[in-house]
Amino acid sequence: MNFDPRFSGRKFTSVGTRPIRPDGIDKVTGRARYGADFNMAGQLVGRVLRSPHAHARIVKIDTSKAEKLAGVKAVITAADLPDLTDGDAAMYDVLDNCMARTKALYDGHAVAAVAAIDARTARQALKLIEIEYELLPHVTDVDEAAKHTAPLINDAIFTEGLEEKPVKPSNVTKRSQFGHGDVHQGFGQADFIVERSFKTEQTHQGYIEPHACVANFSSDGTADLWVCTQGHFVYRQHCAQLLGMEASKLRVTSSEIGGGFGGKTHVWAEPVALALSRKAGRPVKLVMTRDEVFRASGPTSATSIDVKIGARKDGTITAAEATLRYSCGPYAGSWAEIGAMTAFACYKLDNVKTVGYEVLVNRPKTAAYRAPSAPMAAFAVESAVDELAKKIGMDPVDFRIKNAAQEGTRSSYGPVYGPIGIGPTLEAVKSHPHMKAPLGKNQGRGMACGFWFNFGGQTCTDLNIGMDGSVSLAVGTVDVGGSRASLSLVAAEELGIDYSQVKAIVADTSSLGYNDMTDGSRGTFSSSMATISAARNAIKILRERAAQMWDIAVDDVVWEKGHAIARGEKHGNLGKLSLKEIAVESGKTGGPIAGHSELVADGAGVSFATHICDIEVDPDTGATRVIRYTVVQDAGKAVHPTYVEGQYQGGAAQGIGWALNEEYIYGKDGRLQNAGFLDYRIPVCSDLPMIDTQILEIPNPNHPYGVRGVGETSIVPPLAAIANAVSNAAGVRMTHIPMSPPRILAAIEAEREWSK
Amino acid sequence: MAGIAVSTTINGDAVEYLCQPDETLLDVLRDRLGLTGAKEGCGTGDCGACSIILDDRLVCSCLVLGAEAEGRRVETIEGMAHGDTLHPLQQKFLEHAALQCGICTPGFLIAAKDLLAKNPDPTEEEIRFGLAGNLCRCTGYDKIVRAVQDAAIVMKGA
Numbered sequence: 068m069n070f071d072p073r074f075s076g077r078k079f080t081s082v083g084t085r086p087i088r089p090d091g092i093d094k095v096t097g098r099a100r101y102g103a104d105f106n107m108a109g110q111l112v113g114r115v116l117r118s119p120h121a122h123a124r125i126v127k128i129d130t131s132k133a134e135k136l137a138g139v140k141a142v143i144t145a146a147d148l149p150d151l152t153d154g155d156a157a158m159y160d161v162l163d164n165c166m167a168r169t170k171a172l173y174d175g176h177a178v179a180a181v182a183a184i185d186a187r188t189a190r191q192a193l194k195l196i197e198i199e200y201e202l203l204p205h206v207t208d209v210d211e212a213a214k215h216t217a218p219l220i221n222d223a224i225f226t227e228g229l230e231e232k233p234v235k236p237s238n239v240t241k242r243s244q245f246g247h248g249d250v251h252q253g254f255g256q257a258d259f260i261v262e263r264s265f266k267t268e269q270t271h272q273g274y275i276e277p278h279a280c281v282a283n284f285s286s287d288g289t290a291d292l293w294v295c296t297q298g299h300f301v302y303r304q305h306c307a308q309l310l311g312m313e314a315s316k317l318r319v320t321s322s323e324i325g326g327g328f329g330g331k332t333h334v335w336a337e338p339v340a341l342a343l344s345r346k347a348g349r350p351v352k353l354v355m356t357r358d359e360v361f362r363a364s365g366p367t368s369a370t371s372i373d374v375k376i377g378a379r380k381d382g383t384i385t386a387a388e389a390t391l392r393y394s395c396g397p398y399a400g401s402w403a404e405i406g407a408m409t410a411f412a413c414y415k416l417d418n419v420k421t422v423g424y425e426v427l428v429n430r431p432k433t434a435a436y437r438a439p440s441a442p443m444a445a446f447a448v449e450s451a452v453d454e455l456a457k458k459i460g461m462d463p464v465d466f467r468i469k470n471a472a473q474e475g476t477r478s479s480y481g482p483v484y485g486p487i488g489i490g491p492t493l494e495a496v497k498s499h500p501h502m503k504a505p506l507g508k509n510q511g512r513g514m515a516c517g518f519w520f521n522f523g524g525q526t527c528t529d530l531n532i533g534m535d536g537s538v539s540l541a542v543g544t545v546d547v548g549g550s551r552a553s554l555s556l557v558a559a560e561e562l563g564i565d566y567s568q569v570k571a572i573v574a575d576t577s578s579l580g581y582n583d584m585t586d587g588s589r590g591t592f593s594s595s596m597a598t599i600s601a602a603r604n605a606i607k608i609l610r611e612r613a614a615q616m617w618d619i620a621v622d623d624v625v626w627e628k629g630h631a632i633a634r635g636e637k638h639g640n641l642g643k644l645s646l647k648e649i650a651v652e653s654g655k656t657g658g659p660i661a662g663h664s665e666l667v668a669d670g671a672g673v674s675f676a677t678h679i680c681d682i683e684v685d686p687d688t689g690a691t692r693v694i695r696y697t698v699v700q701d702a703g704k705a706v707h708p709t710y711v712e713g714q715y716q717g718g719a720a721q722g723i724g725w726a727l728n729e730e731y732i733y734g735k736d737g738r739l740q741n742a743g744f745l746d747y748r749i750p751v752c753s754d755l756p757m758i759d760t761q762i763l764e765i766p767n768p769n770h771p772y773g774v775r776g777v778g779e780t781s782i783v784p785p786l787a788a789i790a791n792a793v794s795n796a797a798g799v800r801m802t803h804i805p806m807s808p809p810r811i812l813a814a815i816e817a818e819r820e821w822s823k
Numbered sequence: 824m825a826g827i828a829v830s831t832t833i834n835g836d837a838v839e840y841l842c843q844p845d846e847t848l849l850d851v852l853r854d855r856l857g858l859t860g861a862k863e864g865c866g867t868g869d870c871g872a873c874s875i876i877l878d879d880r881l882v883c884s885c886l887v888l889g890a891e892a893e894g895r896r897v898e899t900i901e902g903m904a905h906g907d908t909l910h911p912l913q914q915k916f917l918e919h920a921a922l923q924c925g926i927c928t929p930g931f932l933i934a935a936k937d938l939l940a941k942n943p944d945p946t947e948e949e950i951r952f953g954l955a956g957n958l959c960r961c962t963g964y965d966k967i968v969r970a971v972q973d974a975a976i977v978m979k980g981a
């Protein structure tokens with residue numbers, strides 16, 4: 068591949084404009100087809116039976132009565148999904164999570180499934196499945212689970228990453244450490260030190276569309292899967308592996324997706340639907356209920372984090388340290404590790420150390436949620452940073468500016484930064500009118516920074532030019548928030564044609580080479596890179612065809628503003644040929660014109676944001692209101708600024724919900740008590756103000772247009788920004804998220820007691 | 824179990840169907856009539872993705888039985904545009920990018936249409952409370968509110 072991905076400054080024509088998205092009309096008319104909107108002839112309804120227990124050994128499953136019920140076409144248990152993972156521990160966990168094998172590990176863990184002629188029959192069949200459980204002690208709290216005395220969730224797990232190999236099994240699956248310098252010495256140089264512990268509760272991505280799929284296993288050993296997913300290629304690999312089929316025999320089509328935020332990067336119901344279809348010999352549609360979505364899919368980690376930061380009188384941070392415990396659900400994960408990497412990524416530190424502990428609990432398997440693990444770490448660190456600034460007597464923005472990482476800074480997790488946006492976002496916040504706006508009674512202002520890595524990864528894209536001069540762009544990254552519009556803009560830009568000539572689609576797994584998930588904010592970053600590369604390949608052919616039409620050497624043909632132009636005086640009278648004119652003649656000049664691209668997009672370009680918010684706290688009830696909210700974030704280059712703003716606003720809103728309302732509430736019995744939108748309350752329209760955005764563009768040197776991922780960073784600062792605002796409004800430091808009214812009230816009352 | 828025969832009007836057309844006594848109108852629309860524009864986000868009346876208008880009243884179709892539509896008028900997202908011409912709300916949702924994933928969009932459009940029918944000149948606060956029964960997880964509502972404000976202006980002028 069001789070594609071040069073480096074940034075080259077240019078004047079944009081299409082990129083940076085705000086056209087209407089290509090999939091828009093279908094979505095406002097109700098025609099767009101999401102996971103549950105697809106049906107096949109002869110389709111059965113699949114339903115899953117779930118454990119009501121947090122931790123229990125499965126002694127016996129008797130499905131005979133269910134099988135005999137008229138209209139039931141298949142009943143499956145773990146026996147129908149044999150272990151074919153061949154020592155791949157991570158895949159074994161996925162398999163066990165799809166269908167419990169020996170133990171039910173959380174309330175909601177799948178234990179059996181049925182396929183029947185209709186939903187009513189399927190529901191009846193579930194009731195006829197008899198399961199004998201032997202209840203085991205459970206643990207759902209992250210700190211409790213980390214104790215030596217906690218009930219063991221998996222006695223084959225010994226903590227990894229310790230200097231000495233432990234002799235006893237533990238719920239702590241791994242310890243990881245990052246940093247450099249000598250924190251002990253650094254704290255010795257500090258004039259002020261802040262040390263605090265923080266907790267955050269578990270939240271769910273809360274996508275409005277429940278998981279849904281239609282699986283069709285054919286008697287010739289091939290299968291089709293229609294599914295709402297963030298990564299149909301990865302789903303294909305995983306499902307094929309779990310079902311013991313070759314990946315090439317499974318074709319996965321991604322439906323329109325009704326939100327994912329990381330939660331649709333993991334298979335749950337899909338292997339079950341395929342297994343049901345295989346057994347029944349008919350297509351099976353499996354749609355989760357909202358209750359199942361909460362109990363069995365999603366959630367993020369609950370965390371417990373200790374932070375210690377020291378600084379000199381002049382405001383220079385001398386040392387920073389954090390210990391982070393993240394819950395993983397009942398299976399090993401790397402969530403604390405990511406938290407430990409991101410915790411201090413905003414700052415230039417000589418002495419820094421972070422330690423992460425992955426903790427097993429009897430809760431659903433933790434899944435990625437938008438910049439996974441970063442918001443909690445940022446909450447703890449940015450709260451402590453704010454407090455430290457106060458202690459020193461410095462403005463919190465100035466304190467952060469003084470310590471902000473820069474180009475050339477060695478990050479707390481290892482790599483040395485290129486050009487980055489933390490300083491510029493802070494400067495923008497400093498001069499933002501929001502920072503100077505007056506505050507009313509019981510109101511407080513907070514600000515905080517956030518960081519996210521952004522990913523690139525494997526990407527494959529096809530660009531076909533029709534005989535009418537239209538361009539169809541087939542990408543393999545699922546469009547989660549308008550990327551088809553952005554990628555069409557990029558194709559139009561590179562080819563020099565109008566946006567309306569380009570139509571982007573998401574191709575299925577049989578039509579395009581492998582693509583990684585749309586995660587890590589990689590969709591627009593990596594697919595735009597592949598689109599540029601594909602367009603450049605197409606331009607090469609367009610130039611060749613023009614040369615043929617003119618009968619001149621191809622080296623004499625250049626591509627400018629959507630036209631082939633003959634270069635050199637001797638061709639002065641040839642004029643120019645538009646893309647369309649060349650396309651119309653393509654049948655005579657060598658056939659269809661297309662550009663293809665396959666690449667591993669490197670250098671996604673880290674991204675930073677700083678948020679400001681004003682909160683009003685009612686001191687009598689602890690109730691809060693978000694009065695004003697501003698997001699400042701570096702986009703590298705905003706391809707479609709409206710959708711970039713949308714990402715900023717959406718992430719902020721999710722962060723607001725996380726900070727103030729949302730949490731998984733477990734009873735003593737280990738059962739989830741609020742598995743519905745009524746009791747797990749996400750922000751509604753009347754809870755929020757307008758969310759102002761400011762897009763900064765610090766070009767990513769590793770992308771031709773300077774694009775960085777934008778999707779995730781916006782959820783990183785809100786927890787801390789809101790905690791700082793509430794703390795300022797209530798006059799007491801908030802350390803437990805969500806800051807629900809009872810928690811705020813308790814903190815205010817404790818402070819009153821204390822100051823008596 | 825015997826089905827119940829229902830005659831109703833959906834988006835102006837006479838429609839007849841058989842449904843079970845425990846079947847919701849949402850299930851009837853989606854599974855029996857192929858009108859999948861209304862979405863099921865929760866099935867418990869909490870998300871508004873299944874919003875429809877039943878005899879001039881905004882309802883969650885997941886909380887209405889299929890049998891209850893007998894003799895009534897049902898309006899769904901599929902009937903909002905006139906042929907090729909989008910309703911001003913639909914047009915403004917597109918222009919303002921008031922949708923990201925779009926799963927909540929049919930519900931919001933129906934709820935906003937109902938809101939503007941009853942209050943053609945709503946304040947921002949009235950819009951926010953008027954649409955508080957509809958959940959959107961993607962947009963933070965900012966662009967949705969702006970689209971509705973803009974559509975209200977266009978519709979008043981019309």
Ligand code: FES
Pocket residue numbers: 862863864865866867868869870871872873874883884885886
């Ligand atoms: S599906 Fe009817 S309100 Fe959610």
Ligand code: FES
Pocket residue numbers: 275325326921922923924925926927928958959960961962
């Ligand atoms: S646009 Fe995705 S839920 Fe509203």
